[in-house]
Amino acid sequence: MPRTDRPRPSRYTVVSATSFRHPSGRVVRPVFHTATTRVYLVDPATADRLAGGPAGGDPAGEDPASDQRLVDAGLLVDAGRDEAGEVIAAGRAAARDRRVREFVVMPSAYCNMGCGYCGQAHERGAVSGDHRAALAHRVGRAARSGRYDRIAVRWFGGEPMMGFAVLRDLSRRFVVSADEAGIAYSAKIVTNGTLLDARKLRALHRECRVDSIEVTLDGPAAAHDVSRPLKRGGGSFDRIVAVLAAALRDPELDGLRFVVRTNVGVHNAGLAEPFAAALAGAGLAHDRVVCYPAPLHDWGNDVADLAVPRRRMADTEIAWFLAYQRHGLRFGLLPSATRPVVCAATTRHSEVVGADGRIFSCTEQPLVPGQEKADLGDVGTVAADALRPVGAFDDWYDAVDAGETPCRGCALLPVCGGACPKLWREGSPPCPSLRENITDRMDLYALTAGYLPQR
Ligand code: SF4
Numbered sequence: 001m002p003r004t005d006r007p008r009p010s011r012y013t014v015v016s017a018t019s020f021r022h023p024s025g026r027v028v029r030p031v032f033h034t035a036t037t038r039v040y041l042v043d044p045a046t047a048d049r050l051a052g053g054p055a056g057g058d059p060a061g062e063d064p065a066s067d068q069r070l071v072d073a074g075l076l077v078d079a080g081r082d083e084a085g086e087v088i089a090a091g092r093a094a095a096r097d098r099r100v101r102e103f104v105v106m107p108s109a110y111c112n113m114g115c116g117y118c119g120q121a122h123e124r125g126a127v128s129g130d131h132r133a134a135l136a137h138r139v140g141r142a143a144r145s146g147r148y149d150r151i152a153v154r155w156f157g158g159e160p161m162m163g164f165a166v167l168r169d170l171s172r173r174f175v176v177s178a179d180e181a182g183i184a185y186s187a188k189i190v191t192n193g194t195l196l197d198a199r200k201l202r203a204l205h206r207e208c209r210v211d212s213i214e215v216t217l218d219g220p221a222a223a224h225d226v227s228r229p230l231k232r233g234g235g236s237f238d239r240i241v242a243v244l245a246a247a248l249r250d251p252e253l254d255g256l257r258f259v260v261r262t263n264v265g266v267h268n269a270g271l272a273e274p275f276a277a278a279l280a281g282a283g284l285a286h287d288r289v290v291c292y293p294a295p296l297h298d299w300g301n302d303v304a305d306l307a308v309p310r311r312r313m314a315d316t317e318i319a320w321f322l323a324y325q326r327h328g329l330r331f332g333l334l335p336s337a338t339r340p341v342v343c344a345a346t347t348r349h350s351e352v353v354g355a356d357g358r359i360f361s362c363t364e365q366p367l368v369p370g371q372e373k374a375d376l377g378d379v380g381t382v383a384a385d386a387l388r389p390v391g392a393f394d395d396w397y398d399a400v401d402a403g404e405t406p407c408r409g410c411a412l413l414p415v416c417g418g419a420c421p422k423l424w425r426e427g428s429p430p431c432p433s434l435r436e437n438i439t440d441r442m443d444l445y446a447l448t449a450g451y452l453p454q455r
């Protein structure tokens with residue numbers, strides 16, 4: 001009689017079709033469990049079991065002890081379990097019960113660059129004194145509420161370093177509030193990097209408690225300087241790279257980490273090798289520097305001519321990883337953490353504050369033409385104690401649960417979270433390249449661990 005209580009493979013178990021052989025003779029296939037972000041190299045029989053059996057059949061000779069180990073790892077689950085429902089419920093609870101209060105703050109609405117693919121409309125102007133006071137008050141009330149363990153600030157723009165004085169002033173007030181409340185404080189900044197220097201980096205790190213800086217470099221010097229031109233003219237690649245390299249040698253900055261993002265489009269997709277060589281040559285192959293390629297995406301502006309088609313982007317991403325690897329640059333091959341809260345727009349414990357003091361839920365609303373009316377109030381008028389007012393994407397977990405998007409049935413849901421509610425609702429599926437190349441990445445993991453593909 002067939003057994004009905006036999007555990008089945010978790011819907012979040014992804015099994016590569018490729019077999020690898022270690023020089024010792026051991027043959028394995030890579031397995032990635034998106035619900036725990038653990039990667040395994042398992043023997044072929046186990047891989048078959050996790051893939052649902054050879055050709056989808058029911059493998060004979062099952063081993064209960066082995067099955068139990070797979071159950072313990074979450075790779076096999078009870079047949080009746082609603083794993084997607086559990087992931088969505090965990091996301092909903094994480095968004096509701098968050099112990100970190102996040103403020104995404106735009107100290108300046110202006111940018112000193114004029115990138116062709118940017119969807120923002122930049123305006124001169126920084127946060128006014130009144131708005132600064134109101135925002136500092138709001139952060140202070142959150143810090144003292146007893147509701148949070150940490151205040152997390154993300155500086156972005158425009159170009160946030162155009163508002164460096166504002167950033168510094170607000171940071172000082174935020175840090176005092178968190179310290180007085182006895183809770184933690186952390187900050188990161190997303191910047192084009194052109195206005196950084198040693199003095200500002202020290203102020204950012206030591207006074208403003210910024211511990212992570214994300215800069216964008218769009219290729220080796222010539223390509224970057226064309227892709228990301230300064231409005232006043234001239235390039236910036238060499239200067240940015242030199243500042244980062246010097247920062248890595250500065251003992252006063254030894255807690256500061258860097259993320260190097262490359263916006264990849266048709267113009268630079270093939271430049272992974274010279275880019276990685278240039279970064280490594282400058283000394284950025286370092287444990288405190290992580291690189292990643294990001295496909296150009298649509299902010300509502302039309303970048304169709306610039307973007308790399310989805311399937312090709314998945315292959316391009318692997319080519320960039322290989323180039324990073326060849327040159328010793330650090331990068332995240334597979335997700336290392338689940339993403340229960342997909343973004344700021346899906347939790348009322350996060351808010352985006354524009355340079356004019358207006359509050360938004362989504363980072364792609366301030367400064368983006370067509371989103372002018374997406375604000376939810378103003379730091380001066382929203383009650384200082386209140387959570388962010390409800391935004392357009394706070395129903396996200398219910399929407400995913402109800403099948404508004406295909407995410408409920410997707411094996412990547414725990415690590416992807418649905419990617420971007422705004423893009424889904426604009427009719428532009430935001431699935432990351434990971435969806436296309438997850439098994440390629442798993443195979444690269446096996447290669448890195450010293451295994452060779454079995455012919
Ligand atoms: S956005 Fe795409 S890849 Fe992410 S969970 Fe939804 S369907 Fe899956």
Ligand code: SF4
Binds near residue numbers: 345346422
């Ligand atoms: S909805 Fe999309 S664009 Fe807006 S914050 Fe979330 S991920 Fe970013």
